[in-house]
Amino acid sequence: MASSAHTRPLSEVEIRVKALESLLVEKGLIDLAAVDALIDKYEHKVGPRNGARVVARAWVDPAYKARLLSHGTEAIAELGYTGMQGEDMVVVENTPEVHNVLVCTLCSCYPWPTLGLPPVWYKSAPYRSRVVIDPRGVLQEFGLQLPESTEVRVWDSTSEVRYMVLPERPPGTEHLSEDELAALVTRDAMIGVTKVSA
Amino acid sequence: MAITAAQALAASASDGGSTRLEVDVAPRFAAGDRIRTRNINPRGHTRLPLYLRNCVGVVAADLGVFVFPDTHAHGGDQKPQHVYSVHFSAKDVWGREGGERDTLVVDMWDDYMDPA
Amino acid sequence: MNGVHDLGGSDGHGPINPEPNEPVFHAEWEKRVFGMFLPVAACGYFNLDEFRHAIERMGAPSYLNTSYYEHWLHAFETLLVEKGALSAAELAARQQQIAEEAR
Numbered sequence: 001m002a003s004s005a006h007t008r009p010l011s012e013v014e015i016r017v018k019a020l021e022s023l024l025v026e027k028g029l030i031d032l033a034a035v036d037a038l039i040d041k042y043e044h045k046v047g048p049r050n051g052a053r054v055v056a057r058a059w060v061d062p063a064y065k066a067r068l069l070s071h072g073t074e075a076i077a078e079l080g081y082t083g084m085q086g087e088d089m090v091v092v093e094n095t096p097e098v099h100n101v102l103v104c105t106l107c108s109c110y111p112w113p114t115l116g117l118p119p120v121w122y123k124s125a126p127y128r129s130r131v132v133i134d135p136r137g138v139l140q141e142f143g144l145q146l147p148e149s150t151e152v153r154v155w156d157s158t159s160e161v162r163y164m165v166l167p168e169r170p171p172g173t174e175h176l177s178e179d180e181l182a183a184l185v186t187r188d189a190m191i192g193v194t195k196v197s198a
Numbered sequence: 199m200a201i202t203a204a205q206a207l208a209a210s211a212s213d214g215g216s217t218r219l220e221v222d223v224a225p226r227f228a229a230g231d232r233i234r235t236r237n238i239n240p241r242g243h244t245r246l247p248l249y250l251r252n253c254v255g256v257v258a259a260d261l262g263v264f265v266f267p268d269t270h271a272h273g274g275d276q277k278p279q280h281v282y283s284v285h286f287s288a289k290d291v292w293g294r295e296g297g298e299r300d301t302l303v304v305d306m307w308d309d310y311m312d313p314a
Numbered sequence: 315m316n317g318v319h320d321l322g323g324s325d326g327h328g329p330i331n332p333e334p335n336e337p338v339f340h341a342e343w344e345k346r347v348f349g350m351f352l353p354v355a356a357c358g359y360f361n362l363d364e365f366r367h368a369i370e371r372m373g374a375p376s377y378l379n380t381s382y383y384e385h386w387l388h389a390f391e392t393l394l395v396e397k398g399a400l401s402a403a404e405l406a407a408r409q410q411q412i413a414e415e416a417r
Contacts, residue, residue, distance in 0.1 A: 010416040016387055017343040019408040021350065023400055028199065029357050034206035035349035041207060042348065043338045084209075084352065087216035088261070090283075105247050105322035107366055108382065117348070119336050123382045125327035132249065132302060132322040133292055141330050152300040154288075156322065158245040159281045159305030160217045161261055188332075201356045210352055215362070241315055243367035248316055249323040271363035292323070 047116035050081045051164060052185035054091075054114055055196075056178045059169045068166065069093055076114060086113035086162055092155065093166045094192065099146055100153045100165050101139065101192030103131045109157035111164045115190055122191065132156060142193040165192040173198050217265035225280040225308070231257045232314040233284065235306065243271035246310045250302075254314045255286040258303070266307055279308040315367075318374035344383040347390075354390060359397040368392045 010018070024030040054076055058065035068075040072089035076082070089111060092100040104110065105128050110118040121127050131138045135152045139145070146152065155163045167189040173181060176198075188194040201209070209215075227233060237252040238244065245267045259282065266277035284306045288296030321327070339345045355362070368389035369377070377385070394400045 010413065011343075013384060013387065014343045015409050015412050015416070016391070017346050018412050019405060020387070020390060020394075020400075021346055022412075023404060023408055024350070024354065024394075027399070029399065030350060030353040031200040031202055033203040034201055034353045035346065037203035037207050037349075038210060038352055039339075039345045039349040041210065043345065047338070082213065083211040084215050087213040088218060090261075105249075106245060106320055107369070117338055119332065120340075120382070121330050121332045124330075125321055125324075125378060126330045129321040129324045129327045130330075133295065135300060136297060138330065142332070148299070150299075152288075152297060154300070154302050156247065156302060156304045158247065159261070159307070160264060161281070161283075161305055201353055206352055206356075209356065217362070239316055243315065243363060243370065247322045248320045265363070267363040267366075270361060271367040274361065 042112070042117055046112060048114075048185075048187035048190060049182070050079075050116070051111075051114035051187070051190045052182040053079055054081070054164075055166055055185045055190065056182035058166055059181055060178050065166070072164070081113040083113050085109070086111050088161045089114070089164060090161055091164050091166050092153070094168050094195075096150065096168070098151045098153055099139075099192065100155060100163075101131060101135055102155050102157065102163050102165060103128055104157040105129070105132055106156075106158060109162060111162040114164050115187055119187070139193060142188065144194050165190050167192075167196045170196050170198040217270075219263045219265060219276065219278045221263055221278050223263050223278050223280065225260055227257045227260070227280070227282055227308070227311065227313075229257050229259055233257060233306070233311040234314040235310055236312060238310070240268065242268065244268045246306070247304070249291060250286065250304060253286055253291050255284040255290075255304075255306075257282045258285050259283040261305065264307070266309060268307075268309070277309075281305050281307050282311075284311075315370055317370045318377050319370045344381075347383045347386050350390065351386065354394070357399070359399050360393045364393060365389050 058068050068091050072091040076089055094100055108118055108123040132154050135154050184196050189196045233255055235250050235253050261281045263278050264281045266279055269275040269277045284304055286302040288300035291302055369385045372388050395402050
């Protein structure tokens, strides 16, 4: 990155970012070490692997699952996942009868401590506009065809409560350890646009 | 003064960003209540989506007292009030295009609703 | 406000196209904008609702034609100038200076 930065002109947005950052540093409003630390944390340490640990624990420990569904924030904090954009967590369980899927039609609200920062498609107009009016069509775009008998529940995150889906444990995984189960769990399944497969 | 890296990491792991308020405000609704969302069209900020104006739903849960974004975004008045998880039938919201069995679950502040 | 950000139920935005193996950030400048959020918010010039509303106020064409972290950048610039932390003139002057140095 550093070498290529010298061989091409800066884009307009790069110029705007550098200008803003340098002025904020000069005025003593931000410390670049704090900016760097946050980038490192959310690029390397926070992500859907956290949520996958929560899901796997719920699959192997019925008491934990009960706490997770009744007191999401506290149960997730038991595994060490807390903080920004996860201050008030509600976990919703997918079953053969009810399939939950998450969206934020107004901006891009997303549970950062368990799922990390959201993918571009989650933040973009096509998904945000359509999943509330045609959830089954959207799920088909992700390769998920649900039976007509399943109720689809679309959770539109308008408030500061953040949601996460507890996917169904796939059949044939009875012999797997908690770690092996966690490795199966995907980000998309915890948003509710796919299921977990073994 | 600028926060340090250690302060930033601690803040990012804390619940300091929560807009939940530990204040005693009487709820206007309870689980099971039928509500109708208000037909409001403010020029400023709101978290009541266009597609859910003037819709009938059922309160599923009281999520507690939170800052009200419509005032908080304009001058910072917190106007503390309850937020509820409200279920709307997709048929009621979208008419014949709505899925027969499908549901929209959306968080609603007291000021967005009237009894139905 | 009844802005274009309020997308639920609207048509014509095209297919979803998820990116396989998507990285957390797509460019170095996106990281800088993300990393700035908490330190800037901690300065107390604005709350999260004001931040969201600054994005809503950017106007429909800009909102739909720019990326998520450009929305954030726009909100920082707008609010920090409106609240008096920076002036529009000093921001423009610094942008010009950086553009000239990079040539």
